[in-house]
Amino acid sequence: MSTAEVTRNVNTPACPADSADKASLPLTIFEKSSPGRHGVATPSTDVPDVDPASVLPKSAVRAEVAELPEVGELDVQRHYTHLSTLNFSIANAFYPLGSCTMKYNPLVNEKVCALPGFAALHPMQTDDQAQGMLELYWRLEHLLCEVSGLDAVSIHPTAGAHGELTALMVMRKYLDDHGQAERKVILIPDSAHGTNPASCTMAGFTTRELKSDARGRVDMEALDNVLGADVAGLMITNPSTLGLFEPNIKRICDKIHEVGGLVYMDGANMNAILGRTRPGDFGVDVMHFNLHKTFSQPHGGGGPGAGPIAVTEALAPYLPVPKVEKDGDRFRIVRCSEKSIGTTRGFLGNSGVVVRAYSYIRSLGERGLLRVSENAVLNANYLRIKLQDSYRVWVNETCMHEFVATAKGLPNDIKATDIAKRLIDYGIHPPTIYFPLIVPEALMIEPTETESKETLDKFVAAMKAIRAECDTAPETLKHAPHSRSIGRPDEVKAVKEPRITYEGDNKSR
Numbered sequence: 269m270s271t272a273e274v275t276r277n278v279n280t281p282a283c284p285a286d287s288a289d290k291a292s293l294p295l296t297i298f299e300k301s302s303p304g305r306h307g308v309a310t311p312s313t314d315v316p317d318v319d320p321a322s323v324l325p326k327s328a329v330r331a332e333v334a335e336l337p338e339v340g341e342l343d344v345q346r347h348y349t350h351l352s353t354l355n356f357s358i359a360n361a362f363y364p365l366g367s368c369t370m371k372y373n374p375l376v377n378e379k380v381c382a383l384p385g386f387a388a389l390h391p392m393q394t395d396d397q398a399q400g401m402l403e404l405y406w407r408l409e410h411l412l413c414e415v416s417g418l419d420a421v422s423i424h425p426t427a428g429a430h431g432e433l434t435a436l437m438v439m440r441k442y443l444d445d446h447g448q449a450e451r452k453v454i455l456i457p458d459s460a461h462g463t464n465p466a467s468c469t470m471a472g473f474t475t476r477e478l479k480s481d482a483r484g485r486v487d488m489e490a491l492d493n494v495l496g497a498d499v500a501g502l503m504i505t506n507p508s509t510l511g512l513f514e515p516n517i518k519r520i521c522d523k524i525h526e527v528g529g530l531v532y533m534d535g536a537n538m539n540a541i542l543g544r545t546r547p548g549d550f551g552v553d554v555m556h557f558n559l560h561k562t563f564s565q566p567h568g569g570g571g572p573g574a575g576p577i578a579v580t581e582a583l584a585p586y587l588p589v590p591k592v593e594k595d596g597d598r599f600r601i602v603r604c605s606e607k608s609i610g611t612t613r614g615f616l617g618n619s620g621v622v623v624r625a626y627s628y629i630r631s632l633g634e635r636g637l638l639r640v641s642e643n644a645v646l647n648a649n650y651l652r653i654k655l656q657d658s659y660r661v662w663v664n665e666t667c668m669h670e671f672v673a674t675a676k677g678l679p680n681d682i683k684a685t686d687i688a689k690r691l692i693d694y695g696i697h698p699p700t701i702y703f704p705l706i707v708p709e710a711l712m713i714e715p716t717e718t719e720s721k722e723t724l725d726k727f728v729a730a731m732k733a734i735r736a737e738c739d740t741a742p743e744t745l746k747h748a749p750h751s752r753s754i755g756r757p758d759e760v761k762a763v764k765e766p767r768i769t770y771e772g773d774n775k776s777r
């Protein structure tokens with residue numbers, strides 16, 4: 269199949285089709301300016317003209333008239349509408365970003381979230397005025413207890429990584445309180461997300477790496493070798509970032525408990541096991557959820573999110589405050605608690621995310637959540653099987669919600685980044701690349717449960733077409749994308765030195 273055929277079929281975002289269009293991309297709004305053109309016609313004023321210098325302090329008076337674009341209303345409309353189409357989103361097309369779980373966000377959640385009783389509530393309002401929102405927090409806590417099989421939840425943290433830090437602080441305080449201050453080591457498998465070791469360090473622990481075995485699971489012999497009296501706990505992601513369920517998880521938890529440690533589960537991948545198994549039931553003491561992944565949520569651009577933590581009864585007294593409690597048939601915010609680690613965030617967190625997650629869970633119900641994990645796993649395995657002859661799958665076994673392939677060994681020195689950039693020309697968002705770190709040239713693919721078989725087939729067709737291009741048109745891949753206004757920016761520099769203001773010519777493009 270040719271690029272054009274695949275692109276036409278894959279529900280492409282509106283984007284220029286070739287490099288000729290790229291050259292004719294619209295100028296910035298300043299360059300559309302034409303002297304004397306107006307967007308609106310206002311009636312003439314009956315306020316007398318006043319010299320600004322006679323009424324304003326000198327420092328507030330401009331020496332020269334501000335240079336603003338002079339454009340018609342329609343130009344402005346077209347300009348911003350066009351800019352909005354340059355952004356890629358799940359509403360445009362397929363977005364198989366492994367680990368990040370870019371799944372569809374049902375619009376009913378947006379409607380619920382926008383109800384004035386939620387959207388117009390101010391965090392400084394009294395408990396009496398916020399009963400509905402407080403009840404929703406309380407109810408969501410109980411739903412998350414049910415999903416995790418654990419005893420208490422704090423919705424306080426506002427991201428997965430923030431949940432990690434908060435949970436590790438809870439573990440630290442619990443250990444100190446039980447005369448275990450000398451326990452400072454957290455064991456972390458080598459496939460872990462980078463936030464895991466970072467959070468440990470921030471919470472005052474040191475980390476010890478745990479090697480994976482050839483099948484990407486925890487190496488049980490390596491585990492035995494690193495256990496000791498200094499171990500505070502294990503931080504394990506299950507399913508792992510390789511998209512694999514840890515079959516020895518119960519034995520692993522038992523081993524950690526035998527040496528007096530706690531088990532932390534990074535629950536960012538809960539969408540794969542929702543309703544099927546519960547971390548509390550296989551021995552986990554503490555975990556975090558990524559509400560913005562498991563329970564849908566718009567989470568582009570870094571937020572806002574929520575990373576609630578769930579804990580056993582033993583750890584519950586150390587959870588952060590403020591928290592919502594039920595008092596008879598009323599709900600109130602408790603602002604201090606004797607053993608709590610204290611406050612790690614203002615107010616009650618990102619309430620919009622919390623409302624959406626509640627709406628998502630209630631609208632799907634128990635059966636719906638089961639189908640989420642069922643379809644997430646089915647879709648990932650469908651893609652894995654369809655692509656295994658074209659790309660080497662790192663651990664080619666039944667996977668959970670995602671799988672990791674590798675571009676290592678592709679002909680003509682084609683890299684993961686070339687495959688990813690070329691997919692953009694086919695109207696598809698690239699998968700996550702170069703993560704997890706234990707897989708060279710990693711392509712981490714997560715289709716999510718919301719995609720149809722037709723969309724998955726179009727992705728397979730695009731990936732196969734690109735695989736053929738590795739042999740027949742390697743230069744096309746190495747210079748992709750050919751269809752966007754930006755090709756291959758220096759990604760580090762773009763983050764460290766973003767140039768997002770108008771600079772007088774086309775530099776800001």
Ligand SMILES: Cc1ncc(COP(=O)(O)O)c(C=O)c1O
Pocket residue numbers: 367368427428429430461463505509534536537558573575
């Ligand atoms: C496995 C895993 N852990 C932790 C995180 C961190 O979550 P957040 O980005 O919300 O801080 C992520 C994010 O993608 C993740 O995939």
